[in-house]
Amino acid sequence: MLKILKYSFYDLMRSRWSYIYFLFYLLLGTVLLFLNNDLSKAIITLMNVIIILVPLIGTIFGVMYYYNSKEFTELLLAQPLKRNSIFLGQYLGLSLSLTMSLVLGIGIPFILYGIFKSDSIWNFSLLLITGAFLTFIFTALAFNISLSNENKIKGFGYAVLLWLFLAIIYDGIFLMSLILFEDYPLDKLSLFGTMLNPIDLSRTLILLKLDISALLGYTGAVFKKFFGTSFGLIVSLFMLFVWILIPTLRIIVKSKKKDF
Amino acid sequence: MVVIENLHKTFQKNKVLTGVDLTIDKGGIFAILGPNGSGKTTLIKSILGMVIPTQGSIQIMGKNIKNNWLYRKKIDYLPQIANFPNNLRVKELFKMIKDIRGNTNTDQELIELFKLSPFLNKKLGNLSGGTKQKVNIVLTFMFNSPILILDEPTTGLDPISLIRLKELIRKEKTKGKTILITSHIMSFVEEISDEIVFLLEGKIYFRGNITQLKTQTEQPNFEHAIASILKNTYA
Ligand SMILES: Nc1ncnc2c1ncn2[C@@H]1O[C@H](COP(=O)(O)OP(=O)(O)O)[C@@H](O)[C@H]1O
Numbered sequence: 143m144l145k146i147l148k149y150s151f152y153d154l155m156r157s158r159w160s161y162i163y164f165l166f167y168l169l170l171g172t173v174l175l176f177l178n179n180d181l182s183k184a185i186i187t188l189m190n191v192i193i194i195l196v197p198l199i200g201t202i203f204g205v206m207y208y209y210n211s212k213e214f215t216e217l218l219l220a221q222p223l224k225r226n227s228i229f230l231g232q233y234l235g236l237s238l239s240l241t242m243s244l245v246l247g248i249g250i251p252f253i254l255y256g257i258f259k260s261d262s263i264w265n266f267s268l269l270l271i272t273g274a275f276l277t278f279i280f281t282a283l284a285f286n287i288s289l290s291n292e293n294k295i296k297g298f299g300y301a302v303l304l305w306l307f308l309a310i311i312y313d314g315i316f317l318m319s320l321i322l323f324e325d326y327p328l329d330k331l332s333l334f335g336t337m338l339n340p341i342d343l344s345r346t347l348i349l350l351k352l353d354i355s356a357l358l359g360y361t362g363a364v365f366k367k368f369f370g371t372s373f374g375l376i377v378s379l380f381m382l383f384v385w386i387l388i389p390t391l392r393i394i395v396k397s398k399k400k401d402f
Numbered sequence: 403m404v405v406i407e408n409l410h411k412t413f414q415k416n417k418v419l420t421g422v423d424l425t426i427d428k429g430g431i432f433a434i435l436g437p438n439g440s441g442k443t444t445l446i447k448s449i450l451g452m453v454i455p456t457q458g459s460i461q462i463m464g465k466n467i468k469n470n471w472l473y474r475k476k477i478d479y480l481p482q483i484a485n486f487p488n489n490l491r492v493k494e495l496f497k498m499i500k501d502i503r504g505n506t507n508t509d510q511e512l513i514e515l516f517k518l519s520p521f522l523n524k525k526l527g528n529l530s531g532g533t534k535q536k537v538n539i540v541l542t543f544m545f546n547s548p549i550l551i552l553d554e555p556t557t558g559l560d561p562i563s564l565i566r567l568k569e570l571i572r573k574e575k576t577k578g579k580t581i582l583i584t585s586h587i588m589s590f591v592e593e594i595s596d597e598i599v600f601l602l603e604g605k606i607y608f609r610g611n612i613t614q615l616k617t618q619t620e621q622p623n624f625e626h627a628i629a630s631i632l633k634n635t636y637a
């Protein structure tokens with residue numbers, strides 16, 4: 143698996159998309175810092191961007207990479223390699239290279255600004271960790287969709303729909319149901335609803351750590367009340383991990399049965 | 403070497419293989435023939451574990467291939483369509499496959515034989531079909547595995563390369579290898595193969611040497627013998 147990971151990773155590192163993605167974050171981080179001149183404000187703004195954008199990029203790159211490396215995959219399938227290692231290697235290679243663009247792109251301006259000497263360092267680390275989680279989750283989801291759809295256009299469509307649903311539509315439905323059923327005790331339901339969406343989960347996680355009650359919103363508040371801050375952090379990190387684990391397991395199962 | 407028992411493969415509702423039994427227990431060149439879409443590639447890909455059978459079993463060198471992957475070390479495979487990662491250079495591709503399968507120096511001789519040196523630094527996406535096929539051939543022949551599977555190896559080759567390929571195949575045969583070949587070029591098949599395996603309607607319709615095929619179909623030449631099988635089934 144490590145060999146496949148290595149080749150996928152190098153292959154991606156040579157592609158100009160990795161650089162564009164990296165430069166985008168570099169620019170974003172720099173502009174936010176020097177405009178705001180305030181670390182925590184910059185972190186909050188970044189959070190809002192990352193939580194929507196990272197899933198979109200993970201999804202799109204995941205689908206594109208899968209379909210574009212079809213030839214590579216077929217070549218590898220005829221070699222003495224396990225199927226698992228081929229697909230997991232490619233998945234990890236892509237997720238790692240995207241994560242690297244993110245961490246370096248945002249990390250460099252923040253380090254230059256002096257993040258290590260400030261007390262925002264943990265908040266900032268958590269932001270990057272969440273970004274990494276979201277990258278791994280949405281790349282895995284994209285691989286799942288591609289494995290199930292021979293047709294590239296269809297796969298692409300489903301992937302974008304999934305992102306649209308989790309990033310935007312889900313919140314709308316969630317809010318509506320909270321309003322519609324406001325007479326009922328909704329604490330448990332809203333907890334559950336947050337856990338089922340990795341984007342909501344990430345937002346709650348970061349806001350819990352930043353401890354900005356005003357921004358926590360209803361579910362965040364429930365989360366805090368229910369789990370308390372530190373246990374809440376652990377629970378949401380654990381759930382994010384589950385969100386990586388399940389799609390990854392499905393990649394293994396699905397790829398095992400597939401014909402090439 | 404290769405034992406296939408009651409192999410079935412259905413894609414969605416398309417029944418491609420419906421009970422293939424095939425035992426090859428010696429070296430030699432075996433041609434797998436059949437009309438377009440008869441499942442030759444499907445059969446080959448099943449042996450390689452790229453297509454998962456609906457039913458039946460395949461053994462390679464005495465081991466069932468199900469959930470197994472190490473057996474592919476024993477097989478060199480030339481795919482029907484030479485699809486390579488487009489942004490990779492020829493040199494890098496050779497290096498990568500050697501990194502995966504183990505080192506060899508045979509590739510140097512083969513590059514020489516097929517005059518590929520000028521293309522080593524070119525990207526695979528920019529090569530012509532014939533040159534890609536030569537790269538494909540080098541990749542396949544550079545490892546010395548006991549089983550060799552060639553799916554339409556002659557596609558796109560110029561006459562000189564075709565001669566080189568035939569020499570190469572014969573040389574591998576003298577090492578006692580088991581070689582499976584599919585091809586549409588009947589003269590190539592007739593010239594090179596020891597035995598014919600004819601796939602028709604999902605099963606093996608005929609297995610034997612060319613003389614037996616001619617006798618059975620009462621045809622004086624090979625091409626007509628094959629054609630007569632097809633005519634009988636189309637009628
Ligand atoms: N991965 C696949 N998914 C669906 N159908 C397939 C797949 N591979 C092959 N087929 C179908 O199986 C049949 C046999 O194809 P193939 O084995 O390539 O034939 P041949 O190599 O003898 O020309 C064709 O009808 C083809 O469309």
Ligand SMILES: [Mg+2]
Pocket residue numbers: 442443444482553
């Ligand atoms: Mg074929």
